[in-house]
Amino acid sequence: MNRRPGALVYGLLAAFVLGSAFPLYWSFVIGSVTKERAIHSPPPLFPGGHFLDNARRVFDQIDFWSALANSVIISGVSAVSVVFFSTLAGYSFAKLRFRGSTVGMGFVIATMAVPTQLALMPLLKEFSNLGLAGTRTAVVLPWLVTAFGVFFMRQYLVDAIPDELIEAARVDGCSQIRTFWTVAVPAARPAMAILALFTFMHTWTDFMWPLLILQGSDVQTLQTALDQLKIAPAGGISDIALLQAGTLLATIPLLLLFIATGRQLVAGIMQGAVKG
Amino acid sequence: MTTIEATRTGDAGKQTGTPPPRLTRRQRLSRWDFHFSPYLYVVPFFLVFLLIGVYPMVYSGYLSFFSWPRFGPTHGEGVGWANYVHVLQDPVFHKAFWNTIGIFVLSSGPQVVIATVIAAMLDTHLRGRTWWRMSVLLPFVVAPAATALIFGSLFADKTGLVNEIIQGLGLPKVGWHTDRFASWTAIASMVNYRWTGYNTLIILAALQAVPRQLYEAASIDGASRVRQFFHVTLPSISPTMVFVIITSTIGGLQIFTEPRLFDTNLQFQGGADYQYQTLTMYVFNTANSATDPYPRAAAATWIIVLIIVVIALLNFGVTRLVQRRSER
Numbered sequence: 001m002n003r004r005p006g007a008l009v010y011g012l013l014a015a016f017v018l019g020s021a022f023p024l025y026w027s028f029v030i031g032s033v034t035k036e037r038a039i040h041s042p043p044p045l046f047p048g049g050h051f052l053d054n055a056r057r058v059f060d061q062i063d064f065w066s067a068l069a070n071s072v073i074i075s076g077v078s079a080v081s082v083v084f085f086s087t088l089a090g091y092s093f094a095k096l097r098f099r100g101s102t103v104g105m106g107f108v109i110a111t112m113a114v115p116t117q118l119a120l121m122p123l124l125k126e127f128s129n130l131g132l133a134g135t136r137t138a139v140v141l142p143w144l145v146t147a148f149g150v151f152f153m154r155q156y157l158v159d160a161i162p163d164e165l166i167e168a169a170r171v172d173g174c175s176q177i178r179t180f181w182t183v184a185v186p187a188a189r190p191a192m193a194i195l196a197l198f199t200f201m202h203t204w205t206d207f208m209w210p211l212l213i214l215q216g217s218d219v220q221t222l223q224t225a226l227d228q229l230k231i232a233p234a235g236g237i238s239d240i241a242l243l244q245a246g247t248l249l250a251t252i253p254l255l256l257l258f259i260a261t262g263r264q265l266v267a268g269i270m271q272g273a274v275k276g
Numbered sequence: 277m278t279t280i281e282a283t284r285t286g287d288a289g290k291q292t293g294t295p296p297p298r299l300t301r302r303q304r305l306s307r308w309d310f311h312f313s314p315y316l317y318v319v320p321f322f323l324v325f326l327l328i329g330v331y332p333m334v335y336s337g338y339l340s341f342f343s344w345p346r347f348g349p350t351h352g353e354g355v356g357w358a359n360y361v362h363v364l365q366d367p368v369f370h371k372a373f374w375n376t377i378g379i380f381v382l383s384s385g386p387q388v389v390i391a392t393v394i395a396a397m398l399d400t401h402l403r404g405r406t407w408w409r410m411s412v413l414l415p416f417v418v419a420p421a422a423t424a425l426i427f428g429s430l431f432a433d434k435t436g437l438v439n440e441i442i443q444g445l446g447l448p449k450v451g452w453h454t455d456r457f458a459s460w461t462a463i464a465s466m467v468n469y470r471w472t473g474y475n476t477l478i479i480l481a482a483l484q485a486v487p488r489q490l491y492e493a494a495s496i497d498g499a500s501r502v503r504q505f506f507h508v509t510l511p512s513i514s515p516t517m518v519f520v521i522i523t524s525t526i527g528g529l530q531i532f533t534e535p536r537l538f539d540t541n542l543q544f545q546g547g548a549d550y551q552y553q554t555l556t557m558y559v560f561n562t563a564n565s566a567t568d569p570y571p572r573a574a575a576a577t578w579i580i581v582l583i584i585v586v587i588a589l590l591n592f593g594v595t596r597l598v599q600r601r602s603e604r
Contacts, residue, residue: 005400013397017411020473023426024418026437030429041435085320092317104318111325112523115584117530118556118577119332121563121570122339126332142328145321175306176313205419207533208556223421230425230537240429247422254417262410266477 024251031055031245038241054245058229062246063218067225068253071204074136074221078143079200083192085145090153091184095166096176105154112147117208124212134217139210143203149195156191157184197257197265204254222250333581336574344568351571359568359575369576371550372558373583375460379535379554380528382464383471388520390468391475396505398476399483409480412473423466424537431462431538453540459552466534471527475520482516483509518595525591529584532556555580 030038033048058064092098093105123142124133132138161183169179185192207223214224229246258265299307340359342351363369394412402408418426430437431452439449452462486509494504510517535552536544545561546553553561559580563573 005397005402009397009400009402013394013402013408013412016394017408017414020411020414020469023415023423023430023469026430027422027426039432039435042440043435043437088317089321092314096314096317098311098314101314108321111329112526114329114333115526115530115581116329117532118559118580119329119336121559121573121577122332122336123328125570126335142324145324147321147325150318150321170310173306176309180317201417205417205421207419207421223419226421226425227537240432243425244429247425251418251422254419258410258414258417262413263406266406266409266413 035241058246075203082199086149094157340574378460383467384524395479420533456551482513486512
């Protein structure tokens, strides 16, 4: 709305942002004190000097670097795949006329309402029978193309490409796939970047599916490695200093990605919204 | 471009005389390409959905009518609706149902309201607006697993920061892991933490698309800002609101990571007395139990699917109703 906000708006927003940042700060505080201090009352409010000690213990207990590599591979493959197939399908639904396209798109939207997460138990059995349990392939397979991706690209492409442009390409004798590459993909680029980032973040932060399918295997993602860290201490008392150091270490890569791309991410969302 | 035109007319020229001009191979290919490519482009989605959605759901539907021998590799004889009856009569399932509903209400309600308010504040001429927008999205990069571990420490019963503050205010400590309602609140706060900023940006995107003239017209008509919000803004962004509400319903009713990691006793049953075991946790615990594990988990899955569908439809209906009222 076209109006200058007052101090109240700034104050409320600042409070919201501080609230958003506080848990991360807290994680660092607990991750940087000794394990005895971490459970001692009153809790510490400022960081101590033991973060590196705790981090070293994290690296001793879990194979952090291979978990990091697995997370990068799984999220990277799924981001590329989701973007490619969703753009293709989204373009088809948005711009190409074919029998059943309305029903098909309705079906895609409906699948977003189907709780596929609940299908994970039988899916686990299905994948185990195929000999896929404990592999990166199994983690990434359900993430090759998503209903959200198709929906998102369709919404963007409906208005991003003038129909005349596609007509013109066809008159010029372009094949469908060539039209897609030369007309749709360049127009879709901002939305593709956003979808890639969102998919990357979603798969990176996914917990339930990798937990199930990677159970007992050497392949772990950062999130499931955190779970192992929780189980690791033999005494039964959770070592929260260790746990918080690990939590922060696992969060840092995505935090860096966010700092590097957040501006484009937000700008892209806004640009897409104005166009749509 | 010109060469293609030339060959085309050239080809057509050869066919002169035959009343319905026969298509060249290239033309037939292009026609085929024109008609079938659209289907080809949408096939990957449907294949993946078949693999990870349809097949598992149908298979679990089939399985839910059988028994499962102890340590057996496959299902035993058919038992009719017995698994469904067992699940529906299981007191733990009832607890899990109300826990899920409680956590869902405590999370999605405040979340949508706060997201809308923050989005409305961001939709003004803020100084450093990109920075603000980035900042609200920050929690989204903190994975649910990490969020659960951090909040688990904040809400620790004995030494957690939240209880220290409460005690500092002269109030008694809260049993975040023992009291049912308190545990729901703690888990809902994790969900809200992660998703409010994300929903804020989705709603903000919709707000930005509302034609500014509408506000000018409303101002001229003397509508207050609050009135403008309810009569101009909300009706304009209602499709987005429906989307946000439906997705948060589906996500909220399947909540798993947060309550599972909130559990500190490593039994993963959601508290000693199932205070915060959710429906999805119930499915997994059932699948790992001793008697008829998979068929009962499958029956529970289908019951949950029905619950989600009913609640999503209810939600949709209510949203539509509100929408229609505000349009009037």
